[in-house]
Amino acid sequence: MEDNQKKIRVSVWRGGEDGTFESFQVPYVEDQTILDLLTHVQRTVDNSLSYRFACRVGMCGSCAMQVNGKPRWTCRTLVRSVIQDGELKLEPLSNLPVVKDLVVDMKPFFDKWQEAKGRFEPSDSPVTEFVPIKPDDKQRQKADEAIECINCGCCYAACDVVELNPNYLGPAALNRAWSLINDAKDFANPERLKAVSGDGGCQNCHTNSQCVARCPLQLNPTRSIAGLKKAVSLATLKGEI
Amino acid sequence: MNKRIEFKLWLAHRLSAMALGLFVVVHLAGMIIAIQGGLSSAEILQRTSGNYAMGLFYSLFTIAAATHSTIGLRTVAREVLGWGGMSANFVLIAFFLFLCAMGISAVGGLVL
Numbered sequence: 001m002e003d004n005q006k007k008i009r010v011s012v013w014r015g016g017e018d019g020t021f022e023s024f025q026v027p028y029v030e031d032q033t034i035l036d037l038l039t040h041v042q043r044t045v046d047n048s049l050s051y052r053f054a055c056r057v058g059m060c061g062s063c064a065m066q067v068n069g070k071p072r073w074t075c076r077t078l079v080r081s082v083i084q085d086g087e088l089k090l091e092p093l094s095n096l097p098v099v100k101d102l103v104v105d106m107k108p109f110f111d112k113w114q115e116a117k118g119r120f121e122p123s124d125s126p127v128t129e130f131v132p133i134k135p136d137d138k139q140r141q142k143a144d145e146a147i148e149c150i151n152c153g154c155c156y157a158a159c160d161v162v163e164l165n166p167n168y169l170g171p172a173a174l175n176r177a178w179s180l181i182n183d184a185k186d187f188a189n190p191e192r193l194k195a196v197s198g199d200g201g202c203q204n205c206h207t208n209s210q211c212v213a214r215c216p217l218q219l220n221p222t223r224s225i226a227g228l229k230k231a232v233s234l235a236t237l238k239g240e241i
Numbered sequence: 242m243n244k245r246i247e248f249k250l251w252l253a254h255r256l257s258a259m260a261l262g263l264f265v266v267v268h269l270a271g272m273i274i275a276i277q278g279g280l281s282s283a284e285i286l287q288r289t290s291g292n293y294a295m296g297l298f299y300s301l302f303t304i305a306a307a308t309h310s311t312i313g314l315r316t317v318a319r320e321v322l323g324w325g326g327m328s329a330n331f332v333l334i335a336f337f338l339f340l341c342a343m344g345i346s347a348v349g350g351l352v353l
């Protein structure tokens with residue numbers, strides 16, 4: 001039955017940094033996702049194909065790769081919405097070292113989260129009274145969107161500045177720092193403000209919003225970074241850091 | 242060395258840009274008012290010589306412009322040409338001093 005079905009041609013990156021593309025013919029199924037298509041290749045054509053996924057529903061952030069040149073989450077990207085002239089090109093996520101096939105090493109990405117102090121830090125002393133955080137609180141609203149990040153790395157792969165400057169912390173780590181700076185229960189400031197304004201800090205961002213364009217959740221790291229620039233500038237001018 | 246020097250340069254670049262925005266407006270307004278009385282160089286010099294407030298204004302303008310363009314070009318040199326480090330900083334400092342010297346000597350020529 002599959003024989004008279006419409007086929008699509010998929011070029012998939014195989015091997016490490018110095019690998020090449022391998023071409024597969026895959027049956028076209030209405031509403032199939034890129035991830036479905038890779039699963040088909042792995043199960044029926046070549047079981048040595050490596051790619052990452054976990055949740056399959058857009059929550060875990062593990063399935064991102066370059067689809068026809070652009071970083072996308074593959075579990076929620078329909079083949080029909082991205083296919084060009086019946087062809088698809090799948091590559092590992094940009095700006096990260098390739099491990100094998102479509103799998104990249106996310107270590108530099110997560111190291112930068114730590115470098116930007118992207119970890120919640122509670123008060124040193126025991127807290128006697130918890131700060132109430134109301135939904136209409138101004139600070140909370142600033143972080144509202146930023147906390148939705150699923151660490152997929154699409155923004156990081158899309159950012160020109162990350163490509164040019166390997167020290168740059170990148171949109172995701174800075175966006176994370178911004179959500180914590182606006183968390184009244186976090187006590188890492190002013191250290192975090194210093195962490196986001198070192199050599200690879202927020203000042204490197206050129207506000208060109210490639211990260212916004214590629215975030216599958218339509219988050220706005222550019223706006224978070226602008227918030228950081230302002231917060232660090234004020235703290236610097238006041239001599240607080 | 243101070244780890245946050247890059248951020249401070251960025252901040253100096255944006256603050257000098259803000260100053261430039263203000264200076265350009267004042268400069269244009271001043272020009273529009275000044276040309277009412279004629280445009281010959283003798284008349285200009287007559288108004289400017291001894292005008293120390295104006296001298297100070299244009300000296301600050303010069304320093305802001307030199308600061309802004311030097312830091313801006315430093316970023317371009319690093320990101321576009323891949324030229325950074327001490328050699329670039331050295332040339333850029335020389336460029337900064339050159340702009341200040343040229344600008345302030347021109348101001349001096351008008352005021353003194």
Ligand code: HEM
Pocket residue numbers: 206207258259261262265306309310311312313314316317
């Ligand atoms: C007098 C008027 C000027 C004003 C008001 C002004 C204002 C600005 C502003 C607001 C920015 C920041 C843009 C952003 O945030 O993305 C900027 C960037 C820049 N300016 Fe100016 N500028 C002026 C003159 C100059 C001059 C004469 C130069 C000379 C070379 C220059 C070189 C640059 C460069 C290279 C950048 C980009 C730097 C970067 O992206 O890091 N500007 N300017």
Ligand code: SF4
Pocket residue numbers: 158159160161162170171204205206207208209210211212221222225
């Ligand atoms: S806005 Fe900033 S973080 Fe986002 S892609 Fe551009 S340079 Fe990178």
Ligand code: SF4
Pocket residue numbers: 148149150151152153154155156171172175214215216217218219221
């Ligand atoms: S900001 Fe968006 S694109 Fe970047 S890691 Fe988070 S979810 Fe992914």
Ligand code: FES
Pocket residue numbers: 052053054055056057058059060061062063064073074075076
């Ligand atoms: S597999 Fe979890 S987000 Fe795609």
